[in-house]
Amino acid sequence: MTPGRYRGGGGGPSARESGAAAIWKGAASFAVLLCLLMCGVLRVLWCFSLGSGNFVTPVVGERFCEASVNGRSEWFPEPNVCSDKRVFVSLLLAAPEMENRNLSRMMSFGISDVALECVMGYIDDPRDRDAISQVCRRWYHIDSITRKHITIALCYSTTPERLRKRFPRLESIKLKGKPRAAMFNLIPEDWGGYAGPWVSEIAGAFNCLKNIHFRRMIVQDADIEVLVKARGHMLIGLKLDKCSGFSTDALRLVARSCRCLRTLFLEESSIIENDGEWLHELAVYNTVLEALNFYMTELRAVSWQDLVLLATNCKFLTSLKISECDLLDLVNFFNAATALEEFGGGSFNEQGGEVQKYQSVRFPPRLCRLGLSYMGTNEMPIIFPCAGNLKKLDLQFTLLSTEDHCQLIQQCPNLEVLEVRNVIGDRGLEIVAQRCKKLRRLRIERGEDEYEDEQGKVSQRGLSAVAQGCLELQYMAVYVSDITNAALECIGTFSKNLYDFRLVLLDREERITDLPLDNGVRALLRGCTKLQRFALYLRHGGLTDVGLRYIGEFSQNIRYMLLGYVGESDRGLLGFSRGCPDLQKLELRGCCFSERALAHAVMQLTALRYIWVQGYNASPDGTDLLAMARKFWNIEFIPPQQLYVEGTPVAEQPAHILAYYSLAGRRTDYPNTVVPIYPV
Amino acid sequence: MSKSYVEIDFFEMERRKNAASKPSSPEFAPSSFRGIQNLVSRINPQLLKTAMSAGRAWSSDNTPAWAPTSSIPPSPTRTALTSPLPAVYNPVSRCSCVCPTADSTAPLSIIYNGTVTVFDVPHDKALAIMRIAEMGLLEKPAEDSVLDGNQVAGDLPMARRKSLLRFFEKRKER
Numbered sequence: 047m048t049p050g051r052y053r054g055g056g057g058g059p060s061a062r063e064s065g066a067a068a069i070w071k072g073a074a075s076f077a078v079l080l081c082l083l084m085c086g087v088l089r090v091l092w093c094f095s096l097g098s099g100n101f102v103t104p105v106v107g108e109r110f111c112e113a114s115v116n117g118r119s120e121w122f123p124e125p126n127v128c129s130d131k132r133v134f135v136s137l138l139l140a141a142p143e144m145e146n147r148n149l150s151r152m153m154s155f156g157i158s159d160v161a162l163e164c165v166m167g168y169i170d171d172p173r174d175r176d177a178i179s180q181v182c183r184r185w186y187h188i189d190s191i192t193r194k195h196i197t198i199a200l201c202y203s204t205t206p207e208r209l210r211k212r213f214p215r216l217e218s219i220k221l222k223g224k225p226r227a228a229m230f231n232l233i234p235e236d237w238g239g240y241a242g243p244w245v246s247e248i249a250g251a252f253n254c255l256k257n258i259h260f261r262r263m264i265v266q267d268a269d270i271e272v273l274v275k276a277r278g279h280m281l282i283g284l285k286l287d288k289c290s291g292f293s294t295d296a297l298r299l300v301a302r303s304c305r306c307l308r309t310l311f312l313e314e315s316s317i318i319e320n321d322g323e324w325l326h327e328l329a330v331y332n333t334v335l336e337a338l339n340f341y342m343t344e345l346r347a348v349s350w351q352d353l354v355l356l357a358t359n360c361k362f363l364t365s366l367k368i369s370e371c372d373l374l375d376l377v378n379f380f381n382a383a384t385a386l387e388e389f390g391g392g393s394f395n396e397q398g399g400e401v402q403k404y405q406s407v408r409f410p411p412r413l414c415r416l417g418l419s420y421m422g423t424n425e426m427p428i429i430f431p432c433a434g435n436l437k438k439l440d441l442q443f444t445l446l447s448t449e450d451h452c453q454l455i456q457q458c459p460n461l462e463v464l465e466v467r468n469v470i471g472d473r474g475l476e477i478v479a480q481r482c483k484k485l486r487r488l489r490i491e492r493g494e495d496e497y498e499d500e501q502g503k504v505s506q507r508g509l510s511a512v513a514q515g516c517l518e519l520q521y522m523a524v525y526v527s528d529i530t531n532a533a534l535e536c537i538g539t540f541s542k543n544l545y546d547f548r549l550v551l552l553d554r555e556e557r558i559t560d561l562p563l564d565n566g567v568r569a570l571l572r573g574c575t576k577l578q579r580f581a582l583y584l585r586h587g588g589l590t591d592v593g594l595r596y597i598g599e600f601s602q603n604i605r606y607m608l609l610g611y612v613g614e615s616d617r618g619l620l621g622f623s624r625g626c627p628d629l630q631k632l633e634l635r636g637c638c639f640s641e642r643a644l645a646h647a648v649m650q651l652t653a654l655r656y657i658w659v660q661g662y663n664a665s666p667d668g669t670d671l672l673a674m675a676r677k678f679w680n681i682e683f684i685p686p687q688q689l690y691v692e693g694t695p696v697a698e699q700p701a702h703i704l705a706y707y708s709l710a711g712r713r714t715d716y717p718n719t720v721v722p723i724y725p726v
Numbered sequence: 727m728s729k730s731y732v733e734i735d736f737f738e739m740e741r742r743k744n745a746a747s748k749p750s751s752p753e754f755a756p757s758s759f760r761g762i763q764n765l766v767s768r769i770n771p772q773l774l775k776t777a778m779s780a781g782r783a784w785s786s787d788n789t790p791a792w793a794p795t796s797s798i799p800p801s802p803t804r805t806a807l808t809s810p811l812p813a814v815y816n817p818v819s820r821c822s823c824v825c826p827t828a829d830s831t832a833p834l835s836i837i838y839n840g841t842v843t844v845f846d847v848p849h850d851k852a853l854a855i856m857r858i859a860e861m862g863l864l865e866k867p868a869e870d871s872v873l874d875g876n877q878v879a880g881d882l883p884m885a886r887r888k889s890l891l892r893f894f895e896k897r898k899e900r
Contacts, residue, residue, distance in 0.1 A: 227885075229887055229888055229889075230885035230886065230887055230888065231885065231886075231888055231891075232885055314888070314889060342889050342892075419893075420896075420897075420900070442890070442893075443893050445897065467890075491887070491890060492884075492886065492890070494894045494897075497894075497897070497898075550884070552884070553884055583884075635882060636881065636882040660882070661881065661882045686839070700881075700882065
């Protein structure tokens, strides 16, 4: 199981602000502070209706709790645990101020609704919003109507109707369907995540919606038709991210009808290709497009003339990521796209012959984010002229050697985001550490072993170098061939800005220098206090039960975890589950825990809303899972099966367990491969 | 042609009967069905697959009419998680430790994860299969796997990202 690519909404924690906005922000912070201060007093008044109608008694099951992960918010429903505080209320009532029942004015503290709406508009963090919405009915209502964006981390956790009732004026929505494991061919294609019901609601009710992002969902042509008919005239951003089920006909409709579209994102979607007309129509009808992305799709009918037309008509085109199209065909495009800052994809089909062929490719002057597919050693020099400006470099799909990586990175001192395969080697990482002082995100994917460079292995040497050299690092995801506790301690010491760390220990080498990693992991977790996302995928003997307990003990702020082959027994899991106070989403793979222990752990992890497990100590009939049965908790079981990828059988997949909080009740659209388990 | 059967004594019947006379057999015979499940489930699946595919390669055409020759896969149902099929216990041959001639084959039944598969294997190959299964069973998981260097991490192969898999396939085609 590999660490997933993390795409933060805003990238980093802070944004530039103008002076006026700063003042409003200050006012907003004050309001939040006030709100939080009063929460203690006001909360007790919830449960007690004073007949004024200004107090809300939270309905059981209606409280929605959101979590923000560095600009990206996740929304999970949470059963309400309202408790009776009448005792306190009666004490308060004794106070003379309470004689005056005009508490509505008191609630607002002299701030009018209009002002409150303005102030709340600047509060984006979903956790702050959650707190605000619980102060009183008025604030709940204002939050309701001013909420602009929502991310629903699992589309089955709630229903479209509930969303509409809660936030009728949404401008932006992000919905996720299939579990993350689908990116690794582990989830059946027809598992679910249908956009249909959501699209119907969007078409019917959400009048302010301008941005739609579906991720890992099944979106059909008919859905897009409905969407476009209802919201096409207002749509600014449409992202069908790793989706499937639609064709180029639907894209054509989008191109023709959504004239305000600034972002069309189709990365890694499975699209049925009928022709290339959609691109032509997009080029003809759109003049405001800023970002077009059909990277990692299998679209073939890409006409470079259409791209040139697009560049000519869309003066603001800053980002283009395409499927395979020879770079020589794009020379005219690059000349036309003067505003371009980001390019990804393409192809090098004429690599055999002369070395000079691709030298005619000149990138636009502002280009600072680049990723070229199938680029080899001979073609690499075309990047040199703009290497000094590069802030983001994607070499995951290139054909470069370790030495090539070293040469290239040597010329990129402004790099902030680097994505490579482990062919970069420790040597390449040492150069990164020396040169790329501004590096924020580093991703080192797994190469193909047999075809890669001999030096293409990453170990504790490279990791330690990067930790010490790149102090701005916020995100690090690596596949390593070898590791030591010292390297992890080094990361804990130096990488103080790390909020997302993922380590996978490859299974090629039989002997690992320094296992178990208990102490290193503890040092890393204690040192990286900002850590919110954490993945550790090891092997038998990689982490003892004590080490697993350390993870529980020292992960105060971690909200997402992927653990693979950790621990030795159920005791480790139970020790782990006593900690992790903020853990919302947990993925486990290849662990030795029994169903009973898993169920117990789920009940102990107080913040847990989602768990996925594959490879565990199954009981013959799964009854032990029922120990975690409870209201609003959906449990799905995917029995072992043969998975197919494009017609060919892949290895037999063991069973999965997926469980999550949901207010939507029973799922009605599951396929034969999924067995739901519901509480009686 | 004389048919002799290689029998794996899951239920310890023979062992109890011949407790005094026979030398102690390896810890291969648990006393309950759940034990069998645990036992079988602890066998490294890769090992088992190798053993099965090896067995299949050696199987001959003369399978007895009464024995099921095809594998019966488990069928997942919607309502409940059904318990796996009960162990197929062959009551016909109760003779223990029959030694067929070197080149005659006998059915070897393997019950795994609810699937019953029968192979016709010669005696020495059957012993080899049992030895491999024993090895996989008695080995601690932390020790290196003898079978495949790539499986050191455990039973589940490390999953690859779809995008990279596609890239590797295309790279090979170029």
